[in-house]
Amino acid sequence: MSVTPERRAASAAPSRDDPVVAGLSEAVGGPFGRRAAPPQRWWGPVRVALLVAVVVLALGLLADQPCRATGWADRADRSMWTSLCYSDVAFLYRERGFADGLLAYRDSLLEYPVLTGAVMQVTAVVAGGLYDAFGGGGDLAPAFAESVVFFDLTAGLMAVCALGVVVATARTVPRRPWDGLLVAASPLLLLSAYVNWDLLAVLATSLAILAWTRDRPVLAGVLIGLGAATKLYPALLLGVLVLVALRSPDRRAALRDAALAVVAAVVAWCAVNLPVAWWAPQGWREFFTFNAERAADFGSTWFAIGLLRPGLLPESVDDLAVVSAAVLLVLIAALALTAPAPPRVTQLAFLAVAAFLLVNKVWSPQYSLWLLPLAVLARPRVRDLVVWQLAEGVYVLLLWRFLATLYDPSAPLLTNHQYALAVLLRIAGLLWLVVMVVRDIRRPEDDPVRPFLTPGDATAPRHRRREATA
Template sequence: MTSTAFPSRDDPVAAAASEWIGGPAGRHAMPGGGWWSPLRIALAVACVVLALGVISKQPCHERSWETRDDRTVWTSLCYSDVPFLYQERGFADGAVAYLDRTDLEYPVVTGAVMQISAYGAQAVQSVLGSEAENVTLAESVRFYEITALLMAVSALVAVVATARTVPRRPWDGLLVAASPVLLLSATINWDLLAVAATSVAILAWTRERPGWAGVLIGVGAAAKLYPVLLLGAMLLVVMRAPDRRTAFRGFGRTTAGTAAAWVALNAPVAALSWDGWAAFFRFNAERGADFGSAWYAIGILAPDLLRDDIDRLVVGAGLIMLGLIVVLAMVAPEPPRLAQLAFLAVAAFLLVNKVWSPQYTLWLLPLAVLARPRWRELLVWQVAEVAYFISIWFYLAGFFDPEHPMISSEVYAWSVLLRVAALLWLCGVVIRDILRPENDPVRPYAEMESHDHSRGAKGAIPA
């Protein structure tokens, strides 16, 4: 095995595909030997993918996302929450998030980005002029465009962080950059803010910057709550560290950094408007089984099975799955990598959550790449996600226009269960790698990196 991974030699699918361009890289090939380094190639691919994603929204863009009752929004597969929330959460009326309106169901970092983007949209539209028939609709389109740009930057940050987390595997960033999930879901909502923060937090952890890792987790949790799950994964890896005392000190700094960053970002808003700040928590506590979740699919296919309180089922299933992850981490023959446990933790959260929107899969993307960077496994999983992406919009076309359904409720429910099965299968592959470390494609390279920097003596565990 060489000291640096080449996909055309390391990945069977990439090796087969390389035959079209001359075959696998030779023994003397050097990564990044020219200007087009693996990272620059990944960034270029990401820019193309993100641009194609925006272009795919063009049918809705031309119609200004005027109303959800417009079937074009659904049949053209171009829906985005962004322009609608500009109109529906008071931004178009000049309201300040959390203060003037208490119905914004997003954490404070996402709310702040929305507020700044709203100001930017209004400023840009004022420069362009108010010749539009409906200024509010025009501003909502500017709001989407600014958001799309910010999400693109966030995606590029995630690509860079993924490529650099295991330096001897610089091509892994391409698996994020070329993802169908990134193309389809990048601009549906603001999830890439948390994805970027989480990706850089993992990078900071691998670079022995536990305090900064914690700060980034806190920032990510103030954008979407799921990055907090990284703390549990980190706790499990330090429990298997060679030098637990040193590792626990680092984990303590990570936890402190998370708490400090989260409180610093949330406390001012909570102090100024408790009701506005708490809207996110109220909304998620009160909602029932919603689109995309296994519970919603079961409710369609077997409604009698969900007579009990859905919250108790969610909590119970979640505790069981997280308990199994703890047992797995403790019985594994070698200490699991952080990315493996983080992927399993976030996957478990999505599998039992009351809602699983299409863009939530972006949470898993960099984690899946770091946990199992193989084209075949990642593509099989994402094919199921693409199938669900199509089915949810076709289902919602009939949901908003019941007289003209495009697919039945049962077909939609089976598409949900298909994505559940695909994610469970990918989790199974990662679990197999944990129990049989010789199958893990990342571990040899991560351990070489650890050895080079003497990280094992400091109690750290490869990412």
């Protein structure tokens, strides 16, 4: 069978495209040949990535078994932290009234956006029904046993979301299907997939970007709105779409698409929020009240500064966080509007979410999942992703030791100063990746994704230029 140039150029070959993978491939015969035809096998890039993701997610569940056996009974149990199996899920089932049959927002306050709360509520009802019908949880007390069933259902849902993120990432740039494997094999999934419900928003964001690249601005907007109803950060994509539209050769059509996405996002967000705001106004406001009154918390830059230099920061860092975020977002806009070539959507989205995390009042370990598909699509280079995720992994390990010390200070495992240094290490890892993405924007010839986009246009959101927005 003859091999045409079009077929040879169809997809990126990781062993030829990525320097690290190319070096490792020497052990098995070297990089994929430039004249070689891609093998036509059932085990294509997406299926391989899904298989790897299933293995990683299963290992994550296995790692949670020590805590699952005790029903996540007590945060003061040091073994929960040292075993690296902590999760908010079972605790919140008992602490937010789900175990008592209360309705979120109406009967009990819940500091989560309404779509996340709805998922928690439905899962709690199903968990209670399954426990009543079949039991479960071994010899644990009923409340703890039910919380284990609740965790199992939530973990299954988060695993499905993670698989969806893998597929969406693999499909976003059609000629780079192996990029999904960089999400699937990520240690962040192993460490944080089941800590909370963040993968709901990660999936919505990934699908929104995919929809935008497929000429579906309304669907992209709806997904952004639904994502913002699970975690607020997907709303940052709306500004990104406007910036991309401003750099489009067909600015009028691009701005029209961006406007459609913004309107669709607002309508979708209102559709799920307004009924709850009317039905349970105080409960609906709790998410906003909780975050407005929250002090600098674990993982944040401000928390680290407070540990290293007590008294340096004011009691409330709200003004500092808002001003810092505004400055960083203005800098990102300036970068987008002055870059030699129009930046890609995922480059700007990654920078926007990274900026938000760097100055936010809290930076929980699972928040880094927000960045994972964006980082892969913005800078799919093994070296840079490993640098960032290695820093994240070290931070998570030290965070659990720090929390073990807080709940049981009789035998400290980590000092305040050491934990603050761990936060700084995490920041440094993310800044490394940020610098690489900014460099790619300023020097488009270094962008590893750009050669695989539609020739002649690197940013237009629609009209046969769909790959260019990835």
